[in-house]
Each structure stands twice: as structure tokens, then as C-alpha cells.
Amino acid sequence: MSDNTPVTLITGTRKGIGRHLAEHYLAQGHRVIGCSRSSSDLSHPAYHHFIADVADEQAISELMRHVRGTCGRLDHLINNAGIASMNHSLLTPYKTAQNIMQTNVLGTFLLSREAAKLMRAGRQGRIVNFSTVAKPLKLEGEALYAASKAAVETLTCVMAKELASFGITVNAVGPTPIDTDLTRVIPAQKMKDLLAQQSLKRFGTFDDVTNVADFFLSPRSNFITGQVVYLGGL
Amino acid sequence: MKEQVLGIIYSAIENENHSLAQPISLEEGENTALYGVGGVLDSMSLVSIVIDVEQMLEEQLGVKLTLVNDSAMSPKRSPFQSVKTFANYIVELTAQVSHVR
Incomplete structure (x- = not known):
């Protein structure tokens, strides 16, 4: 593997979008480090692959030590790991709320903080965070999930400013629902109503998300930072 | 221990000097002012030096420390005022970590 091989860290790679992103960047010739709470x-x-909870500071510290030791640098971080809980706010247990905030907000913060320390040395880097259309659509039944992603968006915009002088860009992609096991349990009428609020009224695909990630990671995107791109036209 | 810590702090400052329009002079040794009253560092340079020091402490001494906390950022008692206060702070923190272990 050459010294110029891009090094890409992706969280939540065991399945879904994270898995697709890992396979996509491996096919592009990247060296990919993935993590999830269970094996892949x-x-x-x-x-x-690392077995690590993104909200576990010690585990993430170990992961970064591995990246520093084996790769010597980090070019890209994709903060894909996240959890959702579709529930009325009055029926959302406090523990569930804590878990959502820890994984989605603190996990994104922790990985970004540690990744930026590594990227800083090379005076370049790309961080891509994950938001959701549930945030701008203010979807009922997703209060904690949407709130956590609102926090991720703010984190994205502020860190974009703080890390700009190190040559690191920070952006976010906001996917629409994708036809997966997760969305198939949602009542059909509810999903139809949701898609009706998009300009382009269809499910998203993994490739739609990958396309935006490609754009953010591109060396030519070094003047693109602090942006949130929603899919589907909101 | 303190000599090793001082060496690490000087290395971190020299690293940062490469990107400073007015490099920090180390002629005053431990009394070199860093951050706060009389200091020459802006907050971004302080961030860079602190991160470098944390990484070198881990790589060279095997000590994993988080050097910034709420009290460390207090202007009155900041450990980042000078090279000497910074080094003393690290030695103190290292002793606490060792004590816990």
C-alpha cells in the first residue's frame, strides 16, 4: 500500500449506509478503518474493523492510537454511526434519550475531536457528519432523534470554523429515508406522508448518500465547509 | 521527570514556531511567557501546543493525560501562563495519575 493511499475512518460500518460506504471507499482504493459495537x-x-462504541472515550482513544501507529495519518472521517428511536416524546424513556444523545452527539464530537488531532499534522482533512431530513421536517415521533441531529448540525458548523485554520473541512449530509429493514416497520401511510414533503418524492438510496460523501471528500472541495446538504430537495 | 516534560514542551513550541509570524523566543527558558497576561500565544496556537504535548507525553513517556479542563482555562490560575507553570502542572497531573494506579 503506497504512502499516498487515502486513509478513511468510517463509524458504524457493520451494516447499512456505513457498510456501503466502507465497500465504496475500499473499491476506490482507500485504506478503510471501520468500527461498530459488534464484529463485522x-x-x-x-x-x-474495530469493535468500539463511539461514545466510549477510552475505546476511541485506542482506535486513534491504532490509526496513528499503523497509518501515520488520517485523511477522512465519516461519522455515520447513529441510533434512532421513533417514539412520542411523552413515551420516550430517559435512558433512550441518553443513548441517542451519547451516540449521535457525543460520539460525533469525540471522533471529530480525536480525528482532527491526527489530521492537524498534515494540514488537511475531511470530516463528514450525518444529519437527517427529520430535523428540517420537524417530524413528529422523532423528537430526540431530530434534536440530536440538530446538535450535530451545530457541531458541524462550529467545528468547521474552529478547524478551518488546520485545513480541515467539516460538513454534513442529511439523508431521506432509505428503504431498509429500519424503515419497513414504519406504517406505509406515515412514510408516504413523509416522502410527500420532499421535492423528489422517493426513497433515498445508499448511492445518493455516497455521492454527497464523495463530493465532501474530494480534494477539490477544500473551499466547502460548514455545509449541510439534504437529499430529496427540502 | 520534569526535565523530560520541559523537553517535550520546548519541542511543541518549536513545532508551532514554524507556523508563527513571530516565533516564540525560548531565551528565557522556563520563564518564557505563553498564554494570558504577558503571553504571546493566541488561543489557536495554545491548542496546537497542548495537543502536541499530549501526543508526545503519550508517545515518549507512555502517559495519557487530558491537559485541558474547566479549571485549567481559568485566566487567574491557568497552568499555561509560562513554560514553568505548564511543566509543573504536567508533573503534578502525572503524579495524580500514578497515584490512582
């Missing part, structure tokens, strides 16, 4: 069956010579 993704096998590739350029892939290394």
Missing part, C-alpha cells in the same frame, strides 16, 4: 464480516486486505 467485511473482509478486505485494506479494511480493519
Whole structure:
């Protein structure tokens, strides 16, 4: 593997969008470090999987030590790991609220903080965070999830300013619902109403998300920072 | 221990000097003012030096420390006022970590 091989860290790679992103960047020739709370069956010579909770400071510290030791640098971080809980706010347990905030907000903060320390040395880096259309649409039943992603967006914009002088950009993508196991449990009428609020009234695809990530990671996007791009036209 | 810590702090300052229009002179040694009253560092340079010091402490001495907390950022009692206060602060923190272990 050459010294110029891009090094990309993606959280939540065991399944879904994270898995797709890992496979996509491996196919692009990146060296990919993935993590999730359980093991992964993704096998590739350029892939290394860590079992780590993104909200566990010690585990993330270990992960970053591995990246520093084996790769010597980090070019890209994609903060994909996140949890959702669709529930009326009056029926949301406090513990669930804590878990959502810890993973979505504090996990994104922790990974970004530690990644930026590594990226700083190379005076360049790309951080891509995950928001959701549930935030601008203010979807009922997703109060804590949408609130956590509002925090992620603010974190994105403020860190974009704080890290600009290090040559690090910070942006976010806000996917629409994607036809997965997670969304199939949502009542059809509710999903239809949701899609009706988008300009482009269809489910998103993994490729729609990858396309935005590609744009943010591109070396040519070094003047793009602090932006949140929603899919589907909101 | 303190000599090693001082060496790390000087290395971090020299690293940062590469990107400063007016590099920090280390002629005054431990009495070199860093941050706050009389200091020459802006907050971004302080961030860079603190991060460098944390990484070198871990790599060279095997000590994992988080150097910034709420009390450390108090202007009155900031440990980042000079090279000497910074080094003393690290030695003190290291002793606490060792004590816990």
C-alpha cells in the first residue's frame, strides 16, 4: 500500500449506509478503518474493523492510537454511526434519550475531536457528519432523534470554523429515508406522508448518500465547509 | 521527570514556531511567557501546543493525560501562563495519575 493511499475512518460500518460506504471507499482504493459495537464480516486486505462504541472515550482513544501507529495519518472521517428511536416524546424513556444523545452527539464530537488531532499534522482533512431530513421536517415521533441531529448540525458548523485554520473541512449530509429493514416497520401511510414533503418524492438510496460523501471528500472541495446538504430537495 | 516534560514542551513550541509570524523566543527558558497576561500565544496556537504535548507525553513517556479542563482555562490560575507553570502542572497531573494506579 503506497504512502499516498487515502486513509478513511468510517463509524458504524457493520451494516447499512456505513457498510456501503466502507465497500465504496475500499473499491476506490482507500485504506478503510471501520468500527461498530459488534464484529463485522467485511473482509478486505485494506479494511480493519474495530469493535468500539463511539461514545466510549477510552475505546476511541485506542482506535486513534491504532490509526496513528499503523497509518501515520488520517485523511477522512465519516461519522455515520447513529441510533434512532421513533417514539412520542411523552413515551420516550430517559435512558433512550441518553443513548441517542451519547451516540449521535457525543460520539460525533469525540471522533471529530480525536480525528482532527491526527489530521492537524498534515494540514488537511475531511470530516463528514450525518444529519437527517427529520430535523428540517420537524417530524413528529422523532423528537430526540431530530434534536440530536440538530446538535450535530451545530457541531458541524462550529467545528468547521474552529478547524478551518488546520485545513480541515467539516460538513454534513442529511439523508431521506432509505428503504431498509429500519424503515419497513414504519406504517406505509406515515412514510408516504413523509416522502410527500420532499421535492423528489422517493426513497433515498445508499448511492445518493455516497455521492454527497464523495463530493465532501474530494480534494477539490477544500473551499466547502460548514455545509449541510439534504437529499430529496427540502 | 520534569526535565523530560520541559523537553517535550520546548519541542511543541518549536513545532508551532514554524507556523508563527513571530516565533516564540525560548531565551528565557522556563520563564518564557505563553498564554494570558504577558503571553504571546493566541488561543489557536495554545491548542496546537497542548495537543502536541499530549501526543508526545503519550508517545515518549507512555502517559495519557487530558491537559485541558474547566479549571485549567481559568485566566487567574491557568497552568499555561509560562513554560514553568505548564511543566509543573504536567508533573503534578502525572503524579495524580500514578497515584490512582
